[in-house]
Amino acid sequence: MSTTASITKSKLADLVARLVAGGARVIAPVRVPDARPEHRRGRVRYRPVTDGSTIVLDATGVPDASLKSVVFPPTEPLYSYAKKGREVELTAPPLVFQPTVVLAARPCDAAGLDILDHVMGWDLRDELWFGRRKATTVVALACTGPADRSCFCTAVGLGPDATRGSDALLVPENGGFAIEAVTEAGEALIRGNADLFGLSDVALAKSDPLPVTPTTATREQARRAVAANLAIDPEAIRAWLGTHFEDALWDPIALRCHGCGACASVCPTCHCFDVVDEPESLSTGTRRRNWDTCQAARFTLHASGHNPRGDQNARFRQRVMHKFEIYPQRFGPVLCTGCGRCSRACPGGQDLPEVLSAIQARVGGAA
Amino acid sequence: MTELRDLARKLLAEGTVKAVLGYEEGPRGLRPVFVTRAEDADKLVFDARAVQNLVTWLNPRRPHVRRLGKLAVVVKACDARAAAGLIRESQVKRDDVVFLGVRCGGVGTDPMGPAGVTPDTVAPRCAACTSRVPTLADHLVGPELPAPPAREGADDWLARLDGRDHAERWAFWMGELERCVRCNACREVCPLCFCERCVQDKSQPQWIESSPHLRGNLSWHLTRALHLAGRCAGCDECSRACPVGIPLGLLNRAAARTVARRFDYVVSDDPGVPAPIGAFRHDDAEEFIR
Numbered sequence: 001m002s003t004t005a006s007i008t009k010s011k012l013a014d015l016v017a018r019l020v021a022g023g024a025r026v027i028a029p030v031r032v033p034d035a036r037p038e039h040r041r042g043r044v045r046y047r048p049v050t051d052g053s054t055i056v057l058d059a060t061g062v063p064d065a066s067l068k069s070v071v072f073p074p075t076e077p078l079y080s081y082a083k084k085g086r087e088v089e090l091t092a093p094p095l096v097f098q099p100t101v102v103l104a105a106r107p108c109d110a111a112g113l114d115i116l117d118h119v120m121g122w123d124l125r126d127e128l129w130f131g132r133r134k135a136t137t138v139v140a141l142a143c144t145g146p147a148d149r150s151c152f153c154t155a156v157g158l159g160p161d162a163t164r165g166s167d168a169l170l171v172p173e174n175g176g177f178a179i180e181a182v183t184e185a186g187e188a189l190i191r192g193n194a195d196l197f198g199l200s201d202v203a204l205a206k207s208d209p210l211p212v213t214p215t216t217a218t219r220e221q222a223r224r225a226v227a228a229n230l231a232i233d234p235e236a237i238r239a240w241l242g243t244h245f246e247d248a249l250w251d252p253i254a255l256r257c258h259g260c261g262a263c264a265s266v267c268p269t270c271h272c273f274d275v276v277d278e279p280e281s282l283s284t285g286t287r288r289r290n291w292d293t294c295q296a297a298r299f300t301l302h303a304s305g306h307n308p309r310g311d312q313n314a315r316f317r318q319r320v321m322h323k324f325e326i327y328p329q330r331f332g333p334v335l336c337t338g339c340g341r342c343s344r345a346c347p348g349g350q351d352l353p354e355v356l357s358a359i360q361a362r363v364g365g366a367a
Numbered sequence: 368m369t370e371l372r373d374l375a376r377k378l379l380a381e382g383t384v385k386a387v388l389g390y391e392e393g394p395r396g397l398r399p400v401f402v403t404r405a406e407d408a409d410k411l412v413f414d415a416r417a418v419q420n421l422v423t424w425l426n427p428r429r430p431h432v433r434r435l436g437k438l439a440v441v442v443k444a445c446d447a448r449a450a451a452g453l454i455r456e457s458q459v460k461r462d463d464v465v466f467l468g469v470r471c472g473g474v475g476t477d478p479m480g481p482a483g484v485t486p487d488t489v490a491p492r493c494a495a496c497t498s499r500v501p502t503l504a505d506h507l508v509g510p511e512l513p514a515p516p517a518r519e520g521a522d523d524w525l526a527r528l529d530g531r532d533h534a535e536r537w538a539f540w541m542g543e544l545e546r547c548v549r550c551n552a553c554r555e556v557c558p559l560c561f562c563e564r565c566v567q568d569k570s571q572p573q574w575i576e577s578s579p580h581l582r583g584n585l586s587w588h589l590t591r592a593l594h595l596a597g598r599c600a601g602c603d604e605c606s607r608a609c610p611v612g613i614p615l616g617l618l619n620r621a622a623a624r625t626v627a628r629r630f631d632y633v634v635s636d637d638p639g640v641p642a643p644i645g646a647f648r649h650d651d652a653e654e655f656i657r
Contacts, residue, residue: 034612035543037491037519038476043612064610074548075578149394255432256399258423260555262610265548278576288578291548298568311431347419347556347608349398349478 005190005197008176012103013052015196019101020050027070028055028103029063046070046102046109055104059172062147062339066268067109068116070102071132074265075290078128078275083283095127097135101189104141104170107162108153108339112268113138114165118331119271137185140166141177144218145225150340152230152353158337160222171219226338230353234324234334236363237356241325245317249358254316256348257295263342263350264293269323269335272299294318320355368413370508371441374467376408378439384465385436388424390417396478399424401435413441413509414482415474418490420602422449423558425459439465439505443474445492447501447636449558449600454503454638456598456645458561461638468504473515476607486516492603492616494520503636521603521620528617540585546611547584549577553605553615554591559598566590588618596622597643600634 019026028049031042044056044063079092113133120129143160153159163169168186170177179197181187190197264270274292279285292299300309309315327335343351375387389411391400397416402408421440424432442450450466453459473484473493480488493515528536554560567575567587575590576583603616627633629652630643
C-alpha cells in the first residue's frame with residue numbers, strides 16, 4: 001500500500017522545462033491578465049507554458065474554458081482546394097501533431113476527452129481528433145473541493161479525483177503531490193522522469209482501484225463536498241427524458257436563455273461543428289470546421305426556411321436531451337462532466353443543475 | 368422593493384400584462400425572471416446585482432417570449448435607452464410594453480456581487496453616469512439613490528488607450544480579438560442586435576469569415592461595432608457575456624464618441640429623437656463625400 005510516486009512543486013517546474021526542451025507543448029492552467037478593469041486579478045485559462053512556476057496549482061478553481069480546444073481547436077482546416085480548369089485539387093493538412101502534455105488538468109476536463117472519444121470514433125474515425133488525442137498525455141490534478149456551488153461532477157458519476165480520461169492523477173499531499181499512473185502513457189511519463197518523481201524501487205501501482213494513500217480521507221471529504229451541490233440519478237433522468245420529449249417542463253424552460261452559445265463554447269463535451277469554405281482567391285480556398293452550437297437558431301435552419309427547433313425552449317430541450325438521453329443511450333456515458341461552466345458562463349442565469357433537479361423531482365425521489 | 372412587487376402584483380392581477388420581466392434571486396446571484404402569476408410577484412428583487420439588460424428579451428424574434436403575451440419589463444435608465452432604440456427602429460410598439468422604470472445608483476458587473484456598490488465593485492460603465500432615472504417609463508419606482516461612487520470608468524480607459532500610439536492600440540486589440548471563438552454571445556445578448564439574418568451568417572456571398580481566426584474575428588467585431596454606432600445603448604452586456612473576456616463594449620463606446628462628435632448625437636431614452644443612421648439632416652457634415 002504505497003504512495004505510487006510523488007513530486008514537489010519545484011520539481012514539477014523542472015518537469016515542464018524538461019518536456020519543453022524535449023520538444024513537447026505543455027498546457028496548464030495559468031493566470032492570464034484580463035483587460036476589463038473589473039477583472040483586475042485576471043482569470044485562469046489553459047495555456048501553453050514554458051515556465052512551470054506559473055502553473056496555478058491550487059486545486060479548487062476551474063479555468064474559464066475547458067480543455068477541449070487542445071484536441072479540438074475552435075477552427076481548423078480540413079483541407080485546402082485549388083481549382084485548375086475543370087479539376088479541383090484537394091490538399092489535406094498533414095496528420096502530424098506536436099507531442100503535448102497537459103499538467104494539472106481538472107478531472108472534469110480530462111473526463112470530457114474520454115467521453116468524446118465515443119462520438120469521434122463512431123461512424124467515421126476522426127483522424128484530427130484521435131491524432132491529437134494520441135499525441136496528448138493528460139495529467140490531472142485532483143480537486144480538493146468544489147470550485148463553487150455549480151460543480152456537480154459526482155452527480156454524473158465522476159468526482160474531484162476521478163481518473164477518467166487522465167493518464168495520471170496528481171493528488172495534493174504535504175505541500176507537494178502524490179501521483180498515480182492511470183494508463184501506460186502516464187506510467188511512461190512517470191518512469192521516464194523517475195528522478196523528478198522521487199522513484200526508487202517503489203513499484204508503480206495502477207490506480208484502479210484507487211490505492212489507499214494518506215490523502216484518502218481528504219479525497220472522500222472532497223467528494224462529499226461536491227455531492228452536496230447536486231444529487232441526481234442520471235439513469236432515471238435518461239429514462240424520463242426518453243418518454244417526455246413533449247412535457248410541460250419544456251414550455252417555459254429557456255425563457256431566460258439568450259441562445260448565445262457561451263455555454264457550449266466553455267463546455268468540455270459540446271462538440272458540434274460547422275463546416276465552411278473560405279475562398280482565398282477566385283480559385284483557391286480552405287474548408288474549415290468551426291465550433292458550432294445547437295443553441296443557435298441557425299443550427300437547424302433548413303434551406304426551405306423551416307426550423308424544426310423553432311424557439312429557444314426547443315433548443316434548450318435539445319441541449320438537455322443530447323447530454324442526458326441521446327448520448328448515454330447511444331454511447332453509455334452522459335455527455336456532461338459536471339464542471340458547472342455552463343452555469344458560470346451564462347449571461348442569463350440559466351442553471352443546468354437546477355434543471356436536472358427539476359427533472360429529478362418529476363422522476364420522484366432524489367438519487 | 369415593496370413598491371415594485373406591489374406594482375407587478377397589481378398589473379398581473381388586473382390583467383394589464385401577462386408577465387412581468389424583472390430580476391429574481393437565482394443560484395448564481397440575480398437573474399432574469401418572468402413572473403406570470405400575481406402571487407409570485409414577491410420573487411422580484413432589484414439592487415446593484417441587477418446587471419443584466421432585460422430589454423434584450425423584447426427582441427421580436429424571440430417567439431417563446433412573445434407567446435407569453437403583453438410584458439411589463441423592469442428597466443434601469445441605461446436599459447431604457449436600448450428600449451427606445453427598439454421603438455425608434457420599429458421593433459417594438461411603445462404601447463405593447465409596460466416599462467417599470469427603477470431609479471438606479473449604479474450596478475456592479477457581477478450578478479453574484481454585493482447588493483450595493485463600492486468603488487471596487489461598481490461597473491466601469493456606471494462611472495460618471497448622468498441618466499439614472501429613466502424617462503421612458505410608465506411607472507417609476509424605488510428610492511432616489513446617490514450617484515455611483517467614483518472609479519476609473521470606461522471613458523478613462525478609452526482615454527488611456529488613446530494615449531498609446533497606433534501600433535500599441537493595434538497590438539492590444541489583436542491580442543484581445545485573437546481569443547474570440549465566435550460563440551456569438553455578444554450578438555445574442557445585445558438588445559440592438561436584432562437582425563433576422565446577421566451579416567455574419569451570410570454565406571453566399573460570405574461577407575465576413577465565420578471562422579474564429581484573427582482575420583474573421585477582426586472583420587466580425589469591427590463590423591458589429593460599426594453597425595451599432597449611434598445605436599448602442601452602452602449596457603456593456605457584450606463585455607460581460609463574453610466567455611473569453613474581450614472588452615467589446617469599449618469598441619462601441621469609441622464609436623459612440625465619434626458619433627457624438629460628428630453628428631452631435633448621444634443615444635437617449637427618447638424614442639422620438641431620430642438616430643443619425645435613420646435620419647437625413649441638411650446640416651450634416653458631409654466632407655467625407657467629395
